[in-house]
Amino acid sequence: MDATDLPGALVGVLTSIQRLVRRRLRQGMAGPRLRGAQVELLRLVAANPGIGVSAAAKELYLAGNSVSTLVNQLTAAGMLRRETGHDDRRSARLLPTPEAEARLRDWEERRAALLREQVELLSEEDRAALTVALPALRRLAEGLHKEMEMA
Numbered sequence: 724m725d726a727t728d729l730p731g732a733l734v735g736v737l738t739s740i741q742r743l744v745r746r747r748l749r750q751g752m753a754g755p756r757l758r759g760a761q762v763e764l765l766r767l768v769a770a771n772p773g774i775g776v777s778a779a780a781k782e783l784y785l786a787g788n789s790v791s792t793l794v795n796q797l798t799a800a801g802m803l804r805r806e807t808g809h810d811d812r813r814s815a816r817l818l819p820t821p822e823a824e825a826r827l828r829d830w831e832e833r834r835a836a837l838l839r840e841q842v843e844l845l846s847e848e849d850r851a852a853l854t855v856a857l858p859a860l861r862r863l864a865e866g867l868h869k870e871m872e873m874a
């Protein structure tokens with residue numbers, strides 16, 4: 724494969740892995756089905772309890788009104804709590820509910836187990852190749868992140 728084919732092949736493989744993991748993990752999930760953007764917001768709020776809507780929008784590279792819509796959906800589904808900001812009564816602090824935390828924890832545990840099982844099925848050479856590729860993939864992700872911040 725030459726350098727011009729690599730970006731397309733990489734996107735294809737990463738997209739396929741993400742889609743297959745999501746579909747596999749949806750099987751057996753309790754509760755309402757959450758869309759990708761909803762899960763991203765829940766993960767962000769769980770990692771940053773008390774984050775505001777505008778900060779969440781910036782972090783997720785989404786418009787504020789899009790995040791507000793997601794917040795309303797997740798609040799109605801019992802996954803997020805909205806509290807009035809301490810310093811500005813007009814702002815809202817976002818907090819995950821215990822149900823959301825349990826669901827995220829279950830999702831993470833199941834995802835880790837699924838990938839662990841699949842990685843164990845690979846040959847030693849393939850596992851070594853993935854290990855060697857991880858630093859380059861992290862640098863690629865960092866470069867994309869920096870580009871988004873500059874845009």
